[in-house]
Amino acid sequence: MTFSEYFELLFSDYTLRTITLGTAVLGAICGMLGSFAVLRKQSLLGDAISHAALPGIALAFLITGAKDTNILLLGALVSGLIGTFWIKGMTSKTHLKSDTALGLVLSLFFGFGMLLLTFIQKQPNANQAGLDKYLFGQAATLVEDDVRLMLIVTGISLCILLLFWKEFKILLFDADYTKTLGFNTKFIDVLITFFIVLAIVLGLQTVGVVLMSAMLLAPAAAARQWTNRLSMMILLAAIFGILSGVIGTAISASQNNLSTGPVIVLVATVFVVFSFIFSPGRGLLFREIRFRNNRKDLQLKKTLQFMYGIAKTHDNISHPHAIRILNNFQGFTKKSLQQMEDKEWITLQGQQWALTHKGFNEAMNLYNKTHD
Amino acid sequence: MKTPLAVQVDDLTVAYNYKPVLWDIDLAVPEGVLMAIVGPNGAGKSTLIKAILGIIKPIAGSISIYGKPYEEQRKLVAYVPQKGSVDWDFPTTALDVVMMGTYGSLGWIKRPGQKEKKAALEALEKVGMLSFKNRQISQLSGGQQQRVFLARALVQNAAIYFMDEPFQGVDATTEIAIINILKELRKAGKTLIVVHHDLQTVPEYFDWVTFLNVKKIATGPVKEIFNDDNLTKTYGINYKVAINK
Numbered sequence: 001m002t003f004s005e006y007f008e009l010l011f012s013d014y015t016l017r018t019i020t021l022g023t024a025v026l027g028a029i030c031g032m033l034g035s036f037a038v039l040r041k042q043s044l045l046g047d048a049i050s051h052a053a054l055p056g057i058a059l060a061f062l063i064t065g066a067k068d069t070n071i072l073l074l075g076a077l078v079s080g081l082i083g084t085f086w087i088k089g090m091t092s093k094t095h096l097k098s099d100t101a102l103g104l105v106l107s108l109f110f111g112f113g114m115l116l117l118t119f120i121q122k123q124p125n126a127n128q129a130g131l132d133k134y135l136f137g138q139a140a141t142l143v144e145d146d147v148r149l150m151l152i153v154t155g156i157s158l159c160i161l162l163l164f165w166k167e168f169k170i171l172l173f174d175a176d177y178t179k180t181l182g183f184n185t186k187f188i189d190v191l192i193t194f195f196i197v198l199a200i201v202l203g204l205q206t207v208g209v210v211l212m213s214a215m216l217l218a219p220a221a222a223a224r225q226w227t228n229r230l231s232m233m234i235l236l237a238a239i240f241g242i243l244s245g246v247i248g249t250a251i252s253a254s255q256n257n258l259s260t261g262p263v264i265v266l267v268a269t270v271f272v273v274f275s276f277i278f279s280p281g282r283g284l285l286f287r288e289i290r291f292r293n294n295r296k297d298l299q300l301k302k303t304l305q306f307m308y309g310i311a312k313t314h315d316n317i318s319h320p321h322a323i324r325i326l327n328n329f330q331g332f333t334k335k336s337l338q339q340m341e342d343k344e345w346i347t348l349q350g351q352q353w354a355l356t357h358k359g360f361n362e363a364m365n366l367y368n369k370t371h372d
Numbered sequence: 373m374k375t376p377l378a379v380q381v382d383d384l385t386v387a388y389n390y391k392p393v394l395w396d397i398d399l400a401v402p403e404g405v406l407m408a409i410v411g412p413n414g415a416g417k418s419t420l421i422k423a424i425l426g427i428i429k430p431i432a433g434s435i436s437i438y439g440k441p442y443e444e445q446r447k448l449v450a451y452v453p454q455k456g457s458v459d460w461d462f463p464t465t466a467l468d469v470v471m472m473g474t475y476g477s478l479g480w481i482k483r484p485g486q487k488e489k490k491a492a493l494e495a496l497e498k499v500g501m502l503s504f505k506n507r508q509i510s511q512l513s514g515g516q517q518q519r520v521f522l523a524r525a526l527v528q529n530a531a532i533y534f535m536d537e538p539f540q541g542v543d544a545t546t547e548i549a550i551i552n553i554l555k556e557l558r559k560a561g562k563t564l565i566v567v568h569h570d571l572q573t574v575p576e577y578f579d580w581v582t583f584l585n586v587k588k589i590a591t592g593p594v595k596e597i598f599n600d601d602n603l604t605k606t607y608g609i610n611y612k613v614a615i616n617k
Contacts, residue, residue, distance in 0.1 A: 039463075041459070095389075164480075166475055166481075166482075166483060166484070167475075167481075169464070170472050170475055173458055173459075173462050173464065173469070174457070174458045174472070176427045176451075177453055178475075179425075179426065179427050180425045180427065180446070180450075180451040180476075181446070181475055182446045183480070227463060228463045228464070228465070228508040228510075229463055229464070230462075230464055232463075
């Protein structure tokens with residue numbers, strides 16, 4: 001199947017449409033809530049939560065014996081939340097730093113989850129096959145009900161986000177100060193964390209435990225590069241998430257044997273790499289360009305300063321001088337002199353240069369610029 | 373008539389784990405003073421402010437603001453945290469940060485409107501930062517960031533201001549600008565409590581001082597108690613040489 005076939009199929013094929021819609025919605029909610037995780041410097045929390053969800057899935061299956069997605073995800077939600085509060089408790093009640101707590105909870109819960117999974121697979125119950133899809137995700141198993149659930153949760157979190165926008169923003173920026181204003185910071189914190197856990201749990205079926213944190217962080221990290229406004233960052237993160245979902249699904253559907261979850265994550269990573277290089281404000285490329293331009297500019301100004309030193313000894317500052325007298329100064333070329341003429345700092349006539357008034361003033365003010 | 377007490381702290385004790393950071397602090401701050409809290413590193417200066425403001429939970433002790441518990445009097449109190457306590461790469465503008473000062477009076481959910489924006493702009497003007505209102509906060513210098521924090525507290529229009537090292541890492545121009553604002557606030561009858569590091573400037577800037585080193589060493593008017601004896605007690609070394617008044 002080629003790309004164009006895929007997009008034709010998208011409108012006729014029910015399954016494909018469901019999967020695409022599902023990954024798009026998942027991308028949106030992950031991008032949105034991932035922005036909070038990134039800005040709170042809790043990027044790794046997502047990784048710990050998704051791993052912590054695994055035993056919940058296994059236990060939910062063991063208890064109910066059924067493979068109903070909603071029940072399994074409920075199990076994931078409960079154990080994800082338990083993991084999260086363990087992490088928070090550990091960091092606030094003991095000397096452990098948060099990375100240690102994250103690592104401990106992540107490996108403990110994941111190990112326990114794997115143990116339960118192998119135990120389940122050894123059981124004669126034929127129903128058990130396919131639980132391991134939660135490890136790496138399997139978008140193909142998305143059905144309309146799953147997508148509907150995602151849509152509802154995304155809608156609710158969007159409402160909560162808009163409702164508590166001001167509270168979220170101030171808590172992210174300055175938690176202590178928020179407390180002094182009389183806000184219940186614990187409540188806001190729990191609210192944010194709860195929705196992050198919810199987004200992660202929703203993504204487990206599609207992207208899986210192992211790669212879920214990338215889904216949460218990549219769109220947000222990419223979005224941060226393009227804007228200095230929180231609202232715009234969250235919007236962009238949601239868009240990047242949607243695009244990652246749709247493009248990832250398209251690629252994986254048009255090629256054989258490409259599992260959807262990892263492809264989505266790879267597409268999201270491409271967004272990150274692209275943003276880190278090409279964003280105008282913070283990107284590496286433009287920073288390098290600015291750096292080089294500054295250096296070139298500085299070279300010109302050095303030459304100008306030298307000319308100023310000569311010119312100011314004359315009554316007429318625009319008195320022409322031979323280019324040759326610049327020889328004992330290393331910083332000029334034909335090209336740089338030409339650039340200086342273009343800036344109207346100097347005029348060139350044959351083998352002579354003369355400073356203009358503009359150039360004279362520029363040189364005079366070179367070192368006494370008031371900086372803000 | 374006796375001046376009312378703006379802040380009263382009784383038997384305040386704070387400990388991180390087992391080590392006491394503040395031990396049995398009694399403190400009475402009269403209204404309308406510009407007070408410095410001085411003491412060596414680790415003396416608990418920031419902790420004292422944070423405990424008064426309820427950011428850190430004390431083991432024991434009570435706080436009252438104008439005779440009533442702090443929780444009931446929050447609106448009378450504004451806080452300027454240490455500049456280094458937040459991430460200045462946060463995606464927001466100077467104006468937006470100052471607007472946060474209005475969130476307390478707005479309460480939950482309600483969004484700031486024109487009135488709040490106007491107040492924020494006025495505060496930015498007072499600290500000389502109006503032309504930077506749309507600047508991304510990471511592109512501000514350290515001194516400018518400190519001014520933004522000050523403006524955010526000014527917007528709260530409080531009666532008592534707690535400031536954690538507002539002169540840290542700012543240049544001389546900004547320091548003078550900030551102290552002038554603080555003195556103006558005191559003239560307007562506000563009470564200011566400032567964690568301060570530079571002992572040389574205490575007599576010039578402040579009219580009240582508290583010496584702190586886990587325990588409270590002394591508190592009172594600078595003219596009466598800012599002397600070698602108290603400095604030595606607080607810092608443990610002889611300050612006769614270091615301070616030339």
